[in-house]
Amino acid sequence: MTRRTALEPLTGLVVDRDAVRRTRPELFDELLSDPATRLLPLWHGKALMTDASAGALDLVTPDRQSAALVRVYLGRTLLAGLEPVGTPVIAVTLTDAAAAELEPDESRWADLRRVGTGLSERDYALFCEAVAVANWHESHTHCPRCGTPTVVEAGGWVRRCFVDGREVFPRTDPAIIVRVLDDRDRILLGSNAMWENNRWSILAGFVEPGESFEAAVIREVAEEAGVLVTEPRFLGSQPWPFPASIMVGYEARAVDVGDVALTPDGEEILEVRWFTREELWAERGDLLLPGGASIAHAIIADWYGGPLDGPPGGAAR
Ligand SMILES: [Zn+2]
Numbered sequence: 001m002t003r004r005t006a007l008e009p010l011t012g013l014v015v016d017r018d019a020v021r022r023t024r025p026e027l028f029d030e031l032l033s034d035p036a037t038r039l040l041p042l043w044h045g046k047a048l049m050t051d052a053s054a055g056a057l058d059l060v061t062p063d064r065q066s067a068a069l070v071r072v073y074l075g076r077t078l079l080a081g082l083e084p085v086g087t088p089v090i091a092v093t094l095t096d097a098a099a100a101e102l103e104p105d106e107s108r109w110a111d112l113r114r115v116g117t118g119l120s121e122r123d124y125a126l127f128c129e130a131v132a133v134a135n136w137h138e139s140h141t142h143c144p145r146c147g148t149p150t151v152v153e154a155g156g157w158v159r160r161c162f163v164d165g166r167e168v169f170p171r172t173d174p175a176i177i178v179r180v181l182d183d184r185d186r187i188l189l190g191s192n193a194m195w196e197n198n199r200w201s202i203l204a205g206f207v208e209p210g211e212s213f214e215a216a217v218i219r220e221v222a223e224e225a226g227v228l229v230t231e232p233r234f235l236g237s238q239p240w241p242f243p244a245s246i247m248v249g250y251e252a253r254a255v256d257v258g259d260v261a262l263t264p265d266g267e268e269i270l271e272v273r274w275f276t277r278e279e280l281w282a283e284r285g286d287l288l289l290p291g292g293a294s295i296a297h298a299i300i301a302d303w304y305g306g307p308l309d310g311p312p313g314g315a316a317r
Contacts, residue, residue: 022157186274
């Protein structure tokens with residue numbers, strides 16, 4: 001696979017979603033009678049792992065299926081994992097009873113945010129897709145127009161209202177996340193009011209209706225830090241299904257930093273600061289930076305020139 005942005009493997013294509021096949025009425029009958037098919041069990045947003053150390057998804061054979069609340073055909077894998085390339089995978093959300101029957105040991109069920117860093121690219125993508133669609137089903141059970149309960153169609157990718165025929169499709173909410181650099185190549189980090197003390201990251205925010213990603217970048221940085229930026233440049237993106245986001249990564253250049261005081265908004269962002277790579281390294285004992293599974297981590301590490309737990313420019317890349 002060609003490396004298209006600095007942020008691979010977050011952005012790679014590793015599942016063929018096989019959208020044409022979704023609409024076949026006999027889809028699940030066909031898939032469940034195919035011995036190659038695997039199920040990805042989900043229970044309260046957690047997936048079943050092969051062991052408590054959570055190194056890989058435990059995809060189970062169709063005969064181990066018990067009653068599923070919702071089934072979603074995720075597609076066919078384009079990378080091998082414990083199963084070969086081309087494995088069809090169905091996400092199944094389970095009741096407490098069904099989950100306990102499948103695997104009573106709760107340490108085998110893991111949250112994506114906890115285990116994401118250690119997963120393979122394939123398992124990460126499958127887990128993300130499954131959680132994102134499952135979250136949508138959970139919060140969109142009724143028709144937004146008339147309030148009637150909707151039914152699931154198209155392999156789990158549509159909910160239809162039988163009163164007015166309305167089809168509802170899974171939603172994903174874009175949020176920009178931006179690496180702002182100044183003319184000395186320092187990076188702008190902020191400390192969010194929602195976070196524990198001394199946790200720092202690049203700035204981010206939801207895209208508003210009617211707004212381009214680029215305009216959102218400029219607006220968010222002005223709002224959160226009082227800094228005017230220019231030339232937003234796309235870096236890469238990452239689905240972040242908590243509950244339904246896609247993080248769209250940008251870099252932007254600050255304008256006239258020398259004369260401008262940083263003004264955190266005081267509500268969402270309590271503190272903003274410019275960091276050199278050397279400062280980030282020197283203060284590493286006091287700073288908490290984004291976790292390794294996040295696009296924020298990848299964007300900062302890409303600027304830093306190597307892993308964040310080593311000196312700037314660091315180890316082999
Ligand atoms: Zn309706």
